[in-house]
Amino acid sequence: MKDYYATLGVSKDASSDEIKKAYRKLALQYHPDKNPGDKAAEERFKEINEAYAVLSDPDKRANYDRYGTEAPQMGGFPGGGFGDIFDLFEQVFGFRSPTAQRSSAPRGEDLEAVVELTLEEAFSGKEAEVTYHRLVPCESCAGSGGKRETCPACRGRGVQEQIQQSFFGTMRTQVPCATCRGRGYRITETCPTCKGQGRKERQEKISVSIPAGIDENQLLRVSGMGNINLGGPGDLFVRIHLQPHPHLEREGPNLFYRLRLGLAQATLGARVEIPGIDGPVPLDIPPGTEHGEIFEMDGKGMPYPGRRGRGSLRVVTEIAVPKQLSKKARQLLEEYAKEVGEEVHPEGFWDRLKRVFKS
Template sequence: MAGSGYKDYFQVLGVDRSADADAIKRAFRKLARQYHPDVNPGDASAEARFKEISEAYEVLSDPDKRRRYEQFGQYWNQAGASGGAGPGMDVDFGRYGNFDDFINDLLGRFGGPAGAGGFQGSGFPGGGFPGGGFPGGGFPRGNAAARTPVNLDAEATVSISFAEAFRGTERALSVNNERVQVRIPAGVKNGSRLRLKGKGNLQPGTGRRGDLYLNLNVKEHSVWRLDGEQLQADLPVSLDELALGATVTVMTPDGEAQVSIPAGTAPGRSLRLKGKGWPLKGRRGDLLLTLALKMPSSWTADEQELLNKLREQRSENPRHDWLRSAAL
């Protein structure tokens, strides 16, 4: 192209003459994505434009070529060039498997520095998932055989309530400007990871798309807690219910239920309700209710009278064994 008249390569790429290497590379990526023949099949003008911006990038991305171009203009290639092909070039697009292979090979031949592209998902408020940039994990040097495969996968974090984790729920997310309905199954746990196949980053010009991985954050509940596969809760009980035994009404994830407390039960003992716990694969786990003695904030006169009678009639010192064992 040197012999066919002067071309303002800065103008071709749409950058200032003071633009640094990063600005030039960003401009080339944007234009290459816009005018690549794979994106504009059968468009001869787009192919010509693509060759023109490729020629401009070849010169301006090379510090020595850029210096000679700025000094000698259209005769830069005759001013001390030492071997190698000039900027004019014919591109055989058929030899590339996809757009990414071409861009990587082109930047490698031009000597462009490797750079990060694409995005990795992050937590997003309100189900939004930001997209943008140039997906695909960068433009490494070297030939295609030695290049690391492009990673188009993305990640994000979704927060759900304890009840939603128990019953399952749905979320509408915005991924790369696309509305995606996500079904979260019942029984997921904090830290669970869901894979949405084909909903990750999109590689322009190829149609290739990665997967989207959702990391689930299950919020804590004020009563229920999950320990492994066991759903647990503390059950408040009174002194007389522990001493005399009782049948009490409790709440389970399925609604109210009746449980029996044996007479003489000590605080801290757990009652097991089989099949009333956390959803597991094809079954339900057990529910454990730990008996917790709840003392009243104040006693009535009648209650105090009964407690005094109990103290007078009590036949056992509760600290008898403790006193002997605690002696040093």
């Protein structure tokens, strides 16, 4: 277990101000800009920032004091990147050091496309063709936007130098050139095809592998297939839309089927076939089944994406009460009612007359 208190040289009951003061002192001492090429100082700088990232946050500090880590499920310094350390350094000291400079060129925008699937296609998975439009470099000007000339402000470097006063004394930092927006050039004659944008819309057609068991509104990421810009391409996100099924309803990995049973089937029992997602499934209905009972058929639902096994097929019973009866069927029901002691409404003259006209 790492001793963050020892790393910063403070006691376990140190106040937040004492922790911040100790961090500022050590961060300045071991900052890479003051120790160029010193790997030991660089590692020490990372350890100091890791300790401060935990002890400066009340919740992380409480978890660290209790469990020996900033969060039970967390695997080390948040983010893990050296850039995050400089973000923390910038928050405490109010400026960004030259070592932390990053590329100013923006990447392309992410895009989204929709793929419609039947429930059967979602069950088995498939290769789906996706057609969409994205921005790519203009062929007429090769993405330049037109004729270029070197930016006179930054002399083609794309960055300008700023001078700041800090705890180190005078610090020189580099920022994107405001004149050319970090490109190092400016356009003197606009491309008529793309109107100086350097990008033009193009239709794309790609094949996307849909995994078995995918659900409604899930997103599949296709890296690098979004809009293209100076900083690289964005990504394409494919959203899944499932068409309604004529018989089955879905809830996660489970499927539902509403089974309509006649009075005789529910009372006496029956053997029926359920239209499952991958073929008919036999089901025995026991005598005395009531309305709303659920029969669960394990392993007959949707596949679990990325792992083995399937959900359940749940059959919900609905007792179908006949609206019209033949004369013989009515007589038999009346005899049944009399046998079990149920009071029923006797068929009157108007009821008989209606039945005669309907027949």
